[in-house]
Amino acid sequence: MLITDDEERTIRNIKVIFDELENIEIVKAQDLTSIVDFVEREKLHLIITDLRVPKMGRLEFLKQIKSMDTELPVIVVTGDDSIETAVESMKEGAFDYIVRPFEGESLSVAVDKALKMRSLAMENRYLRKELESHYNFGNIIGNSPKILEVLLLAGDVSRTDSTVFICGESGTGKELVARAIHFNSLRKGGPLISINCAALPETLLESELFGFEKGAFTGAEQCKKGRFELANSGTLFLDEISEMNPIVQAKVLRLIEERELERLGGSETIKVDVRIICASNKNLEEYVKNGQFREDLYYRLNVFPIEMPPLRERPEDVLQLARSFVSQFSEKMGKLSLRMSKNVENLLISSKWDGNVRELRNCIERAVILCKGDIITEDHLPVSLVKESISSCGHSKDKSCQMMNIDLPPEGISIDELEKHLVLQALKKSKNNKTKAAKLLGLSRGTFRYRLEKYANN
Numbered sequence: 001m002l003i004t005d006d007e008e009r010t011i012r013n014i015k016v017i018f019d020e021l022e023n024i025e026i027v028k029a030q031d032l033t034s035i036v037d038f039v040e041r042e043k044l045h046l047i048i049t050d051l052r053v054p055k056m057g058r059l060e061f062l063k064q065i066k067s068m069d070t071e072l073p074v075i076v077v078t079g080d081d082s083i084e085t086a087v088e089s090m091k092e093g094a095f096d097y098i099v100r101p102f103e104g105e106s107l108s109v110a111v112d113k114a115l116k117m118r119s120l121a122m123e124n125r126y127l128r129k130e131l132e133s134h135y136n137f138g139n140i141i142g143n144s145p146k147i148l149e150v151l152l153l154a155g156d157v158s159r160t161d162s163t164v165f166i167c168g169e170s171g172t173g174k175e176l177v178a179r180a181i182h183f184n185s186l187r188k189g190g191p192l193i194s195i196n197c198a199a200l201p202e203t204l205l206e207s208e209l210f211g212f213e214k215g216a217f218t219g220a221e222q223c224k225k226g227r228f229e230l231a232n233s234g235t236l237f238l239d240e241i242s243e244m245n246p247i248v249q250a251k252v253l254r255l256i257e258e259r260e261l262e263r264l265g266g267s268e269t270i271k272v273d274v275r276i277i278c279a280s281n282k283n284l285e286e287y288v289k290n291g292q293f294r295e296d297l298y299y300r301l302n303v304f305p306i307e308m309p310p311l312r313e314r315p316e317d318v319l320q321l322a323r324s325f326v327s328q329f330s331e332k333m334g335k336l337s338l339r340m341s342k343n344v345e346n347l348l349i350s351s352k353w354d355g356n357v358r359e360l361r362n363c364i365e366r367a368v369i370l371c372k373g374d375i376i377t378e379d380h381l382p383v384s385l386v387k388e389s390i391s392s393c394g395h396s397k398d399k400s401c402q403m404m405n406i407d408l409p410p411e412g413i414s415i416d417e418l419e420k421h422l423v424l425q426a427l428k429k430s431k432n433n434k435t436k437a438a439k440l441l442g443l444s445r446g447t448f449r450y451r452l453e454k455y456a457n458n
Contacts, residue, residue, distance in 0.1 A: 168308025190234025216265025
């Protein structure tokens with residue numbers, strides 16, 4: 001806490017009041033250079049000042065302090081003859097003012113309120129930084145071409161105000177990308193408000209999005225802002241957009257076009273400045289063809305589409321994701337740094353992951369909970385996952401065995417003739433495409449050409 005006052009007696013009196021309070025360190029300064037230095041160098045929680053600084057007007061001094069730290073509370077100490085100045089200082093951002101001579105209790109109450117506000121502001125700032133660091137593009141894990149394409153698209157559109165439509169199966173990370181776009185945009189200082197359109201009944205979705213006035217319907221005992229209003233100057237994430245009923249679709253379309261809304265039961269037009277990011281795990285084009293979704297709204301929302309690939313189309317990312325989840329949950333649960341056995345890694349790679357990244361994450365969380373040592377084994381994986389993986393491997397082996405189960409005739413067989421037969425059959429099946437024929441036999445194109453030339457002369 002910093003005290004600036006031209007009367008040494010006032011400074012001593014203030015210090016006496018707070019001498020008995022814990023965790024409060026008081027410093028004093030009486031010239032502009034010292035005050036600015038403290039504000040720049042120290043994490044001040046409060047300034048108590050009479051605004052009298054040599055060679056500077058009172059309000060100019062306050063403006064300079066607030067420009068350096070807008071959230072720093074300033075309590076103005078003033079005499080009876082300068083109440084007008086104190087009121088003006090409140091308009092310029094001062095937290096409170098105390099008239100001199102003051103009682104210790106009145107100042108204590110003002111300081112207590114100011115410190116609580118400062119603490120809350122600093123906590124909010126910390127939480128926002130945590131959110132921004134958690135939802136940056138670096139935390140979207142994967143090096144596969146498909147996920148890198150998503151990151152490039154999301155990075156480009158984050159610097160704009162365009163509407164984004166993210167499509168993909170459940171569990172692919174659509175909301176994670178939406179949050180990353182917001183926290184890397186110019187709107188990151190504004191709110192990010194989310195709503196799942198499928199999680200609310202049709203009757204509630206409209207009031208949740210647009211708000212309502214008191215008495216608008218039975219149970220509306222007070223006015224309530226909707227999600228669009230709450231997201232003003234920020235971003236609204238509409239998840240499962242396909243589940244909107246036609247009435248809500250029409251109102252959303254109007255809001256996008258006019259940038260204004262009316263609450264349910266109200267007549268006042270409210271202007272809103274909101275960026276929309278929406279997502280769906282359904283094929284919205286099919287919904288439009290079937291008349292389940294407005295075509296004009298679809299084209300308004302589908303300005304910048306981003307398609308999230310399912311995990312089965314990015315198998316090279318499975319182990320990187322799994323290792324990240326192991327590290328994350330190990331730290332969260334206070335366990336040793338765990339690692340996965342080779343068998344577990346093979347099982348994870350061979351699994352289908354119908355639930356995508358969310359299913360993989362849940363699987364790893366369960367494994368970390370069950371693991372008592374330092375290695376995650378197949379015993380820590382869901383039984384269904386292990387069975388499915390073994391079954392798929394078994395089918396693959398059976399197919400290979402069936403294909404290679406050849407009865408040798410009594411007179412024997414020529415390996416070269418068999419190989420020649422397979423090479424010619426591969427060519428026939430691939431319609432003389434040597435690259436495809438090589439793949440059918442598990443050979444490189446160069447090796448296949450060598451085999452082909454070998455038997456072409458025979």
